[in-house]
Amino acid sequence: MAGVSGVGLSWSSNISLCPVPKPSPASRPVSSVVKMAVSVEKKPFSLQKSEEIFTAAKELMPGGVNSPVRAFKSVGGQPIVFDSVKGSRMWDVDGNEYIDYVGSWGPAIIGHADDKVNSALIETLKKGTSFGAPCLLENILAEMVIEAVPSIEMVRFVNSGTEACMGALRLARAFTGHEKIIKFEGCYHGHADPFLVKAGSGVATLGLPDSPGVPKGATFETLTSPYNDAETVKSLFESNKGEIAAVILEPVVGNAGFIPPKPDFLSFLRQITKDNGALLIFDEVMTGFRLAFGGAQEYFGITPDLTTLGKIIGGGLPVGAYGGRRDIMEMVAPAGPMYQAGTLSGNPLAMTAGIHTLRRLKEAGCYEYLDKITGDLVRGILDAGRDAGHEMSGGFIRGMFGFFFMEGPVYNFGDAKKSDTAKFARFYRGMLEEGVYFAPSQFEAGFTSLAHTAHDIEQTVEAAKRIFQRI
Template identity: 85%
Template sequence: MTLELMPGGVNSPVRAFKSVGGQPIVFDSVKGSRMWDVDGNEYIDYVGSWGPAIIGHADDTVNAALIETLKKGTSFGAPCVLENVLAEMVISAVPSIEMVRFVNSGTEACMGALRLVRAFTGREKILKFEGCYHGHADSFLVKAGSGVATLGLPDSPGVPKGATSETLTAPYNDVEAVKKLFEENKGQIAAVFLEPVVGNAGFIPPQPGFLNALRDLTKQDGALLVFDEVMTGFRLAYGGAQEYFGITPDVSTLGKIIGGGLPVGAYGGRKDIMEMVAPAGPMYQAGTLSGNPLAMTAGIHTLKRLMEPGTYDYLDKITGDLVRGVLDAGAKTGHEMCGGHIRGMFGFFFTAGPVHNFGDAKKSDTAKFGRFYRGMLEEGVYLAPSQFEAGFTSLAHTSQDIEKTVEAAAKVLRQI
């Protein structure tokens, strides 16, 4: 029935289970670390609505605040006090952000940031990394041609060549490839965009010195450094990956957690850059639902919870226990696996590794991952339905959840 109503029966492609086989699960409700499908089956959830549910699904405090806000209206299309409250929280938390603009999705945030860096620098080229996802705007839907790091070929029909002709790509963690591109395009690159920890090619952390090198190279050339922290923001640390690694970019994009499960995004950066944005400056960007009171409320109360002492230590412990448990089970059952975590973000691949970029990630045995995935579903564990997506834990996950998941993984790994 849904196939007749929506393309592929879904509103976002990875939900269709194409890469893992079987039929997608239709969910009915969520609470804490759990999800229930329409047939009443219960699952331990490691997707967390793809990241936002860091304090747990349907948090009572967030929901109570949303109900009170709802009584006042869902959207004003005009300034509201709550925008200022969340803006102050974001600015005080994220090292690079002196001014912020709220939008309605991570894609929108990256689109705004892209236009901003081009407006500020007067340059048009951007450099992104293979396997990094920055939303579905035309300029970002590019991957490197095999062995040709500079080949800006559109990744989707409907994307004109002109939209991607100014997009350069390099393998993640490859400083020499970035240096070469800067030498070949001296004074022409507006910005380097990257996920400081890759989450859209699976979990791939930066190698020591990689982020520092990008910071140095952009400064030397007069280009800007943009961290896409839609996934890592408020997850790796309260101040995001930039706090965790001690590298301050010029511009950052945010989403997911800052909306507490409601549609939201944001981009921000140095004041002199952000003052290019209308109405302070000439770069136009707008949005009817931007800064709406519901999303602001959910974000405020989610961040308040994350400010409590011990939050990130707890995420680090349970996620570390999970990853070590699964990898240990893999080793004992003779599977080639590798993986890792930072705080509440994790991933593993069915390859001996190491995995430093998307090329390495593609060596993973995706057919085996599909079998593992379906087996874990049978055991009541819901993972991201793709080998090339990071996983997420929450403050609602218990040590019992982790133990049960590791036991399920051991069982499934023995079977496959």
């Protein structure tokens, strides 16, 4: 296991590194080569074009964005409008260059705009962008997923993580004949009605909708518990005997900041679901193929009944999947009676990008490399913050990380909310001006990629040192 103090994980070295050549100027867009050449001379940081484009966008799209977290509501200012990406870097419309630790919220694990993936996409594009019918590429990616992920014996491809979680939930209810589910505060499983539930002390046994437009009836069967809280889970099973279809969770939380499970928490969930005839669902949309080639379930050695996937298996294109035991998956239409469909599911472009991304991740030493660079990054940031007098905690596993402006440990979303979010916002804005792009929220995990170099990490830590002294 890998991590830093404050989250109960220990980091190990003694690794062999996956060779990761730094992208050459020739492999970048011509415009980005020019940008790199002038970036040596520090120019005043300006977001004038981004601001102009975003001002126009607000008249065209709700809030000016197509996903709320992009709007910079929690960090202040206006969002950055990007123009191009390559490797570990991003360039905005104003010509500013950034080291990227968002990675399109996780998919870019081998780096942005990988040459081999792009070449494969071009060849597939020549054959067509969508068939609406079976293609061989679906078989190839399905075989790779089944071979890699311990819980998956059959898989169904969809178009997003939200779709995957919707399908898995409906399947769990169909298979068990029960309707209630347990989810955890701070775990995000997409924007489907049953998952949009506010957790907390007042709603420990009854789901209350967290968004206008979600009827109470859609969340009535959603039970909630703080993450890492075995006692609450026990009480929910005791008070709802024979009624719970499934427990669903992010095995490592990435939507409340980076929060790993306590020792034995996942094994506890595995046992209590078995004892009560419920299914255990791992939402590995973030952790799948990131913590290990077989995901968090391989990393922790816990096999759920169903798994949801996304992000990495599409290599940057829209994709999702859910899979699990054969006897459960054969409930899905047309093999069984549980209906779920999608016109663009198994899209040839998404399948191609996923296949070539997973092939790269199978190369020896890749996960050890992610472990090394992410550990260097997180330890560097935490040390720099503490040296400057800030309370800090955080951790990492392989290519996933997070940190809080507070003393640890952080076991759940309630703990995470004690972080100094105002200080995070100041830190965030400062790091943008230094050319470092983190997720624009204290409550989102960060991601590294195989394209990140030791120089990227050093540059980021040095920038953090300067900002910590200013805030």
